[in-house]
Amino acid sequence: xxxxxxxxxxxxxxxxxxxxxxxxxxxxxxxxxxxxxxxxxxxxxxxxxxxxxxxxxxxxxxxxxxxxxxxxxxxxxxxxxxxxxxxxxxxxxxxxxxxxxxxxxxxxxxxxxxxxxxxxxxxxxxxxxxxxxxxxxxxxxxxxxxxxxxxxxxxxxxxxxxxxxxxxxxxxxxxxxxxxxxxxxxxxxxxxxxxxxxxxxxxxxxxxxxxxxxx
Numbered sequence: 001x002x003x004x005x006x007x008x009x010x011x012x013x014x015x016x017x018x019x020x021x022x023x024x025x026x027x028x029x030x031x032x033x034x035x036x037x038x039x040x041x042x043x044x045x046x047x048x049x050x051x052x053x054x055x056x057x058x059x060x061x062x063x064x065x066x067x068x069x070x071x072x073x074x075x076x077x078x079x080x081x082x083x084x085x086x087x088x089x090x091x092x093x094x095x096x097x098x099x100x101x102x103x104x105x106x107x108x109x110x111x112x113x114x115x116x117x118x119x120x121x122x123x124x125x126x127x128x129x130x131x132x133x134x135x136x137x138x139x140x141x142x143x144x145x146x147x148x149x150x151x152x153x154x155x156x157x158x159x160x161x162x163x164x165x166x167x168x169x170x171x172x173x174x175x176x177x178x179x180x181x182x183x184x185x186x187x188x189x190x191x192x193x194x195x196x197x198x199x200x201x202x203x204x205x206x207x208x209x210x211x212x213x214x215x
Contacts, residue, residue: 051079
């Protein structure tokens with residue numbers, strides 16, 4: 001059974017105290033600090049999957065508030081289960097499509113954005129749906145603070161090449177760029193792996209990564 005098709009997952013999400021209800025998301029811009037115990041920098045992960053990366057980050061960095069965004073209910077369910085086993089006060093979840101991100105976060109409200117092993121949308125006609133596309137970079141520009149960063153990791157070389165090619169048409173440039181993260185002694189230090197990263201690196205796939213800042 002595919003994770004996104006697990007029966008009852010939407011009901012569990014609706015009842016979870018760790019998930020911001022969908023019917024109030026339009027009220028969230030400018031109020032995210034009120035969702036946490038402390039006012040701290042806000043980092044978000046778009047397409048967090050089962051939540052291993054963002055849960056580990058939130059645990060290791062209690063001085064930062066985190067929001068995990070996932071489109072598929074049955075995948076988000078796995079992240080909720082992690083939180084039920086180990087609750088963290090600086091982590092919350094949203095179930096939504098990333099295209100709506102500028103309706104959920106206010107201008108300059110987010111300090112950092114993580115994109116990890118995003119859906120490659122391989123068909124050309126779907127290029128605008130790719131999370132590192134120039135269309136999405138415009139959305140990120142709206143919600144990032146001045147000096148904010150975007151971090152993107154993938155094992156999909158075609159997607160990474162596409163992401164790099166999109167940069168000249170955006171307001172961002174690569175501060176850091178590598179085509180083999182795990183063999184870079186500096187960048188790999190402190191690297192938190194996602195479930196996909198563990199799987200793909202174990203079979204020898206090199207992991208690509210960039211860190212973007214505004215030009």
